[in-house]
Structures are given as C-alpha cells and as structure tokens.
Amino acid sequence: MMNTPRHPPPQKVQLLLPLVNELCELDCVRDPGQRVMFGQSVGEYLGRVLDLPGRDARSDAVVLVHAVLRQPQDVESGVEALLYAVGLHEGSDVAGGLRERLPSFRTPGPSAVVPLFETFEDKDVNAARALLAGPIGVDRNRLLDRLAHELRLDLPSRLTPVQLFDHLLDVNAQADGLPAAVVMMEFTAVLTPRESDRRRLHDWCDNWSTSAGSRDILMRRRERIETSGPPDRDIPRCLIIMVDPAEDGSPDIYVRHWVNRTAGFWSPSSEGTERTTLGTLGAAVERAIRRGEESWADADSAGEDSSPIHVEFVLPYTMLNHDVAGLGGAADTDDTVPIGLRYYVHLRSLERMRTRDPAQLRRWRLRWQTLRAATAARPHGWTSEDRMTGLPIWRNKLATNAQLTAVTLGSPALEGQALEPLKAAIAEGVGVALWDRRDPSQQSFVAPLDMLVGYPRDQLPETIHRLRMKAETDLNGFQLPGRHVAFFYDDPFRLIDCEEVPA
Numbered sequence: 011m012m013n014t015p016r017h018p019p020p021q022k023v024q025l026l027l028p029l030v031n032e033l034c035e036l037d038c039v040r041d042p043g044q045r046v047m048f049g050q051s052v053g054e055y056l057g058r059v060l061d062l063p064g065r066d067a068r069s070d071a072v073v074l075v076h077a078v079l080r081q082p083q084d085v086e087s088g089v090e091a092l093l094y095a096v097g098l099h100e101g102s103d104v105a106g107g108l109r110e111r112l113p114s115f116r117t118p119g120p121s122a123v124v125p126l127f128e129t130f131e132d133k134d135v136n137a138a139r140a141l142l143a144g145p146i147g148v149d150r151n152r153l154l155d156r157l158a159h160e161l162r163l164d165l166p167s168r169l170t171p172v173q174l175f176d177h178l179l180d181v182n183a184q185a186d187g188l189p190a191a192v193v194m195m196e197f198t199a200v201l202t203p204r205e206s207d208r209r210r211l212h213d214w215c216d217n218w219s220t221s222a223g224s225r226d227i228l229m230r231r232r233e234r235i236e237t238s239g240p241p242d243r244d245i246p247r248c249l250i251i252m253v254d255p256a257e258d259g260s261p262d263i264y265v266r267h268w269v270n271r272t273a274g275f276w277s278p279s280s281e282g283t284e285r286t287t288l289g290t291l292g293a294a295v296e297r298a299i300r301r302g303e304e305s306w307a308d309a310d311s312a313g314e315d316s317s318p319i320h321v322e323f324v325l326p327y328t329m330l331n332h333d334v335a336g337l338g339g340a341a342d343t344d345d346t347v348p349i350g351l352r353y354y355v356h357l358r359s360l361e362r363m364r365t366r367d368p369a370q371l372r373r374w375r376l377r378w379q380t381l382r383a384a385t386a387a388r389p390h391g392w393t394s395e396d397r398m399t400g401l402p403i404w405r406n407k408l409a410t411n412a413q414l415t416a417v418t419l420g421s422p423a424l425e426g427q428a429l430e431p432l433k434a435a436i437a438e439g440v441g442v443a444l445w446d447r448r449d450p451s452q453q454s455f456v457a458p459l460d461m462l463v464g465y466p467r468d469q470l471p472e473t474i475h476r477l478r479m480k481a482e483t484d485l486n487g488f489q490l491p492g493r494h495v496a497f498f499y500d501d502p503f504r505l506i507d508c509e510e511v512p513a
Contacts, residue, residue: 025075025079025085025089025112026072026075026076026079028111028112029071029075029089029092029112030068030071030072030075032108032111032112033067033071033074033075033092033096034067034068034071036048036096036099036100036104037100038096038099038100039067039070039071040067041509042366043364043366043509043510044099044509045062045067045070045366046062046365046366046367046368046371047099047364047505047507047509048095048099049061049062049070049074049368050371050505051094051095051098051099052074052078052091052092052094052095055090055091055094055095056078056087056088056091059371059372059375060074060077060078061368061369061371061372062074062368063368074092075088075092078091078092086185089112090185093105093108093109096108097163098507099507106182109182130179130189130191130218134214134217134218135179137214138175138191138195138214139172139175139176141195141207141210141211141214142170142171142172142175142198143170143171143172144207146171146198146202146204146207146211147202147203147204147207148171148198148201148202148203149201149272150169150170150171151271151272151305151306152201152271152272152275153171153174153194153197153198153201154167154169154174154271155271155272155275155277156197156201156272156275157174157190157193157194157197158277159275159276159277160193160197160235161178161181161184161190161193163181163190165177167271167279167305171198174194175191175194175195178190178191178193178194179191186227186230186231187224187227188224188227188228188231192215192218192219192228193231195211195214195215196211196212196215196228196231196232196235197235198211199211199212199215200235200236212232215228215232216228242274242275242276243273243274243468244382244468244501244503245270245273245274245275245276245504246270246273246317246318246319246320246354247270247271247272247273247306247317247318247319247320248269248270248278248319248320248321248322249267249268249269249270249298249299249302249319249320249321249322249353250267250268250269250270250278250322250324250358250506251265251266251267251295251298251321251322251323251324252264252265252266252267252323252324252325252360252506252508253265253291253323253324253325253326253329253360254266254326254360254508254510255326255328256285261287261288262285262286262287263285263286263287263288263291264283264284264285265283265284265285265286265291265294265295265298266280266282266283266508267280267281267282267298267301267302268280268281268506269281269301269302269305271305271306273317276503276504278506280507281298281301281302284297288332291337292337292338295321295334295337295338295349296337296338299321299349299353302319306319318353318354318471318472318475319352319353319354320353320354320355320356320471321349321353321354321355321356322355322356322357322358322499323355323356323357323358324358324359324360324363324506324508325357325358325359325360326360326361327359327360327361327423327429327432327433330357330359330423330429330432330496330498331422331423331424331429331447331496333447334349334355334357335348335349335350335355335478335497336348336349336350337349348478348482350475350478350482351478351479351482354471354472354474354475355475355478355497356471356474356497356498356499357496357497357498357499357500358498358499358500359436359498359500360508361436362374362436362437362500363505363506363508364508364509364510370437370439371502372439373438373439374439374441374500374502375439375502375503376412376439377412377415377438377439377440377441378415378439378441378501378502378503380412380413380415381415381416381441381442381467382467384413384415384467385466386463386464386465386466386467387415387416387442387463387464387465387467387470388413388414388415388416389414389415389416389417389418389459389460389463389464390404390407390408390411390414390416390417390418390435390440391417391418391419391420391459391460392404392417392418392419392420392421392428392431393420394420396431401430401431401434404431404434405431405434405435405438408434408435408438408440409438414440415440415441415442416440416441416442416443416444416463417431417432417435417440417442417443417444418443418444418445418459418460418463419431419432419443419444419445419459420445420450421445421446421449421450422445422446422447422448422449422496423445423447423496427449428445432445432498436500439502441498441499441500441501441502442463442467442470442498442499442500443496443497443498444459444462444463444495444496444497444498445459445495445496446459446491446494446495446496447494447495447496448494458491459495462474462477462491462495470497470499471497471499474492474495474497476492477490477491477492477495478492478493478495479492480492481493
C-alpha cells in the first residue's frame with residue numbers, strides 16, 4: 011500500500027494554534043475590557059473593523075486570529091497587526107519575544123531578502139549623524155509622529171534627530187527588511203524643507219541600499235512614503251485628560267493625560283497619572299496643559315503648525331455636567347483665564363471608550379461617518395414633552411433613524427434630569443451633544459441648541475469656542491449661552507487606551 015506524501019499545512023494552520031496560545035497568555039487579552047481595545051488596535055493597523063464576540067479570552071482570540079489570517083495573502087500583514095497591538099498594549103519587549111517564538115510567516119518571493127540588517131558600517135553611521143546634526147530645519151515633533159505611525163512603535167519624545175537615529179539603530183528591521191533607522195532617514199528627507207538637504211539624505215539611503223542589496227525595497231518604501239495621503243484634517247493637536255473616580259471609598263480621582271503633538275496624525279503619547287481630588291482637579295489640569303505646551307512650543311516657534319489646540323476631557327457619566335471649560339478661572343494666581351478661552355474644550359465618554367460591546371462601537375462609528383458626510387448635524391432633542399412620553403419612545407426614535415447624529419438636551423446631564431437620555435444617546439452611537447449645565451429653573455434664557463448644533467461638524471468646536479469667548483468678554487456674559495453650554499464631541503476614530511487605574 012503506497013503512502014500518500016504529507017504536505018506541510020498552509021501558513022494559516024501553522025500559525026493559528028501558536029498565535030492563539032500566545033495571545034491567551036497576555037494580560038490585555040485575558041481582561042475583557044482590554045481585550046476589546048486590543049482588537050480595535052489590530053483593526054486600526056489593518057484599516058478595518060474587527061468585532062469580537064466577547065465570550066471569553068480563548069474564543070475571542072480564535073475569532074481574532076481567523077479574521078486577520080483569512081486569506082493566504084493576509085498572513086504577513088495579519089501577523090504584523092497582531093504584533094503591533096501586542097507592542098502597543100504590552101510593550102515592545104513582549105512583542106519582540108513573541109515574534110521570535112512564532113514559526114516563519116513571510117512568503118518568499120523572487121526578490122526576497124534576509125529581512126534583518128542589524129548592523130551598519132561605521133562610515134554609514136557617522137555620515138548619517140553628520141547629516142542629521144546639520145541645520146536641516148525638520149520639525150522634530152512631526153518627524154516623531156510620522157515615524158511612530160509608520161514603524162508602529164512607541165518612540166521616546168524630546169530626542170534630537172541624531173539621538174532618534176541612534177535609538178533606532180537597535181530596533182528590529184521592518185517586515186520588508188528595511189532597518190528602522192533607514193526609514194527614519196527617508197522620512198527626514200520628506201519633511202526637510204530645503205531641496206539640497208533632501209537630496210543629501212536620499213543619497214545616503216541610496217548608497218546604503220545599494221551596498222546592502224535592497225535597492226528595490228527602498229524604492230518601494232520611498233514611493234509609498236512620498237505618495238501617502240495627506241494628513242487627516244480631523245485630527246487636531248490636543249491634550250486628552252481622563253478623570254476616573256478612585257472607587258475605593260475615598261473622594262479621590264485619578265487624572266491621566268495624553269498629548270497628541272501634531273495635527274493630522276493620531277499618535278497620542280501617555281504622559282503619566284496622578285491621584286488627586288475633584289477640588290484640586292484644576293491644578294492637575296494646569297500641570298497637564300504645561301506638559302502639552304512643551305510639546306507644541308517648538309512647532310509654534312518654527313511656524314510649522316498654528317492650528318488650534320483641543321483639550322478633551324474623557325469623563326465618567328457622573329462628571330459630564332462638570333464645568334471643565336471654566337477650570338483655571340478661579341486659580342489663585344495672576345493668570346485666572348478659564349481654559350475654555352485658550353483652547354477648544356469638549357467632553358468625551360469614559361464608559362463608552364472602555365466598552366466591551368463591539369456592536370456599540372460599530373453603531374458609534376457608523377453614526378459618526380454619517381455625521382462626517384452630512385452638511386450639518388441633525389439633532390434629536392430631549393424636551394419636557396419627551397419626559398412626559400418617556401425615555402423608551404425617545405430612544406427608539408433615535409435607534410431607528412441613523413440620520414440623527416446629535417442630541418440637544420433641555421436640562422443638565424444629571425441623574426433624574428437629562429443624564430439618562432444622554433446615556434441612551436451614547437449607547438446608540440451619538441457623538442455630538444449640547445446642553446445647558448444649569449437647572450432649568452435657573453436659566454434666564456433658552457439656549458438655541460438646535461441652531462448651535464446646525465453647523466458643519468468640523469466647525470462645531472470653533473463655534474462653541476467663539477460662544478465661550480463672547481461670554482467671557484461681555485459685561486452680561488453670565489446671561490449668554492457660552493458661559494453654561496456643555497459640548498460633547500466624541501470621535502470614535504480617535505481612541506486612547508483608557509484602562510482602569512488600579513486602586
């Protein structure tokens with residue numbers, strides 16, 4: 011009886027079990043809340059939404075690995091997406107160890123090369139340092155953000171170009187075989203304003219690639235870098251501040267913040283956590299703003315980026331009615347200007363950003379995409395009449411009409427008033443909401459909320475900012491809507507890793 015020759019299983023089968031086993035050992039996959047964020051990070055790398063069923067760690071890991079390795083041509087990008095997410099959530103050391111333990115997953119081709127060029131000759135390193143040390147005029151923050159996005163790495167901030175190059179000499183090569191330091195030189199050339207400097211930087215890369223036998227790979231990467239799409243105009247320079255109650259019986263809160271240094275690219279860097287109280291939140295916010303200003307100062311002085319700066323507060327439901335735009339106005343210093351005058355201030359939902367429900371994330375993204383495509387937001391108002399007919403009817407109208415992309419609330423976002431409809435709107439994917447923070451009995455005017463929200467979506471932050479400036483510079487400002495308006499503006503495509511802070 012003739013034995014049938016056994017062929018090796020396809021790459022997907024070879025990788026499925028090792029990947030699932032490895033993922034199930036990670037804290038970010040074992041924890042249900044972090045697991046959803048992990049899946050979102052994988053999806054962001056691949057440019058598509060990945061929904062997890064949310065049953066248990068192993069079931070979700072199997073679904074995730076199947077999703078990213080669905081076709082033979084997807085294997086390399088799928089594994090890289092998983093490794094990127096592991097590095098983001100667990101650190102580059104963990105991701106590097108996982109990469110070493112995996113079976114080979116790259117598909118060889120006629121021009122395949124050994125994908126590691128770990129060393130450079132001294133003459134190449136010295137020549138690169140000399141070029142980067144010169145007055146090439148590159149915006150360091152923009153270079154760092156573009157590299158962090160391209161390399162899928164969390165890079166240290168405040169490095170000079172020479173220091174950044176030295177740091178990247180020790181980083182593994184990319185999937186196509188290019189060393190990270192070479193990729194940096196390519197991006198430096200793209201971002202350098204003078205043609206003569208760009209030519210010298212490109213010449214360095216050309217000379218290196220010729221000696222390394224990787225000229226074709228460099229040319230493909232250069233074309234991709236130079237023809238990549240323009241920066242996303244929806245992404246601002248911003249400071250993201252998360253406020254989280256300690257939940258240990260104390261009145262304390264945790265304040266974490268992230269800084270997105272460059273408009274057009276979403277690469278927020280975590281800048282630390284402190285424990286404080288609601289009464290001293292303003293001082294914690296001022297410290298966070300100072301750290302953010304350190305990142306933005308260079309770009310302003312160089313004239314590279316004069317775009318407005320957003321301050322986004324990621325708050326729990328119980329704090330959404332807090333006057334965060336007015337923080338700083340009562341500070342015990344000479345500078346008593348509310349932060350709402352200097353920055354575009356708005357609110358985001360902590361609970362939704364931590365959600366474990368993939369269906370809610372899908373509703374959120376779809377409704378936001380509808381909002382982006384429309385000429386203006388279409389509001390769904392909560393009025394005294396809706397309080398009489400009941401919340402279920404109001405929510406059902408919202409759930410059955412995907413064209414409703416904002417809500418306006420006739421009372422503050424407090425328990426027993428308008429917090430319940432706001433929670434319902436957030437659950438249905440609404441990303442824009444307006445309300446007056448005061449009790450209706452204390453309101454001496456009726457804010458034209460439907461009119462305020464009727465601007466094009468990308469003009470809403472500026473519109474609310476103008477209202478606040480008018481209220482703070484007018485003798486009768488206390489009567490104006492800008493003094494009391496709460497502005498909820500929550501973009502599902504700009505997420506942060508806001509896991510719970512351990513007590």
